[in-house]
Amino acid sequence: MTAEVTAKLEVQDLSLKFADKTVLQHVNLRIPQHKITAFIGPSGCGKSSLLRSFNRMNELLEDTVTTGKVLLDGQNIYHSAVEVAELRRRVGIVFQKPNPFPHSVYENVAFGLRLQGIKQTRQLDELVESALRKAALWEEVRDRLHESAVNLSGGQQQRLVIARAIAIEPEVLLLDEPASALDPISTLKIEELMYDLKQHYTLVIVTHNMQQAARVSDYTAFLNMGQLIEFDETNKMFTDPSQRATEDYITGRFG
């Protein structure tokens, strides 16, 4: 990584265990600010777990033990004084399967804002509209804001979930295979959306799709068996990887 790029997140010697199973081993990584970083690797390599360790989502899932540090703007998020809820407000996450709340479109986006204590209808209206616009969903839902979000299509639901996440203005947005459950057109929309979002946010995306990683990301990290094998600019990584394993994976010889 070139020196002038500032690191938004810095992973230092991070190891992670689920119950007794080691998922991540001594990972060191710097996630650059206002860029898209993609995590690639075979299933079970730990890329989703690494992503979830950036806003401490792992500890909600199973018995997990995390050692090492993750620095957000230089502050260790695993420090005992860190408020997890506040951390998750700064580092949002979108999962593979769209999970809109069974409320109206409007209430979905307003949910996080209300958690922040915003109550005024005018202010909520504005913030909801702006979040939906940023998520490229406004034109499609402006007339059905008060209909149930469950009735939207899968692609719309996923963009709604992204709108919900960016409504509270996080600094980092984590995307865990955000398009893998979607059709090609919806996938394209999500990819365009990511491109727009990186002006304001630091994005980290986990993907199984090599073309997607190559298309959207600025940097790519390749993980295998819980270890970071290689991390570099995406162009370099996909044309001239320094590790044999990376080349094999990218060209489809294993994984």
Added chain:
Amino acid sequence: MLRNWFRHGNPWIWLNAGAVALSLLLVGSLLVFMVVQSIGVFWPAEMPGHVGAKLVQYLSNWWHFLTGSSSHGGIFPAILGTVLMVLLMSVLVTPLGVLAAVYLHEYAKEGPLLRVIRVAVHNLAGVPSIVFGVFGLGFFVYFLGGSIDNLFYRDSLPTPTFGTPGLLWVSLTLALLTLPVVIVATEQGLAGIPKNLRLGCFALGATKAEVIWKIVLPQASPAMVTALMLAIARAAGEVAPLLFVGVVKSVPALPLSSEFPYLQLQQKITSLGMHIYDAGLQSQDAQRAEPLVFASALVLITLIFILNLTAYRLRKRLNLRYRNRPVSE
């Protein structure tokens, strides 16, 4: 031949359908029997006049039966007593059961202790109801009621105020009796909430308390109503345990009054179940009493049906409002 049928016929469909049919037949005949037995009770066969006049008299007889006091052969005190004890029970058992279920499902750590507690809750549901009656008398009436009297009603002692069976203790005993039902049903509701909804809520920076308040409880509200329906159905017909704690065969005054505090919690009540038992088995004139027993039983069933229907409609509304699911369950 049987063996052949079992192997090549379609035994399960026939057995299953047969079981359903038998159940329907039993429930149906129970309802039909009740209606047939009680429908003619108030028909004024001896009254002169044409059918219209008889019909008016018939309805008027029913009306008097439903709204009259016990000295006039009516069952109004019993209906009121049943409704009051069930409503008060609901008010007591719902928050307690829901809070306990939330604790067990959301906060308690899985482990041997939690397993023991779960088994205990399930076993509580299997305790014979008469035991709850004895417990209610010993703990609620004598201990709790006696303590309240000692603390707040010293002046009127030795005449007890709360230290004697009454409505409050009836409802508390019923609440204890139905508590496991509410806990178990609510916990099942909590378990049915998709994990990714909780995660989605956490992901927006919600604390655990906020997740429970904003997602878990609204999502589980239909299950809570289901739990309450089960509790009401079980409680409304109880008689034996309540004999210990405040249900009697006739009361001098209703537990409702027009003056503050409107509801007389320390007063004894009578209930439909009690009335059925009393009229059916303790009556001098069995010939005359029997149809009235069936009529009372029909009223009890109808009352439970109405309470359940109300709860069902509430659940439907909650489902629509919080889960955007037009279909219940």
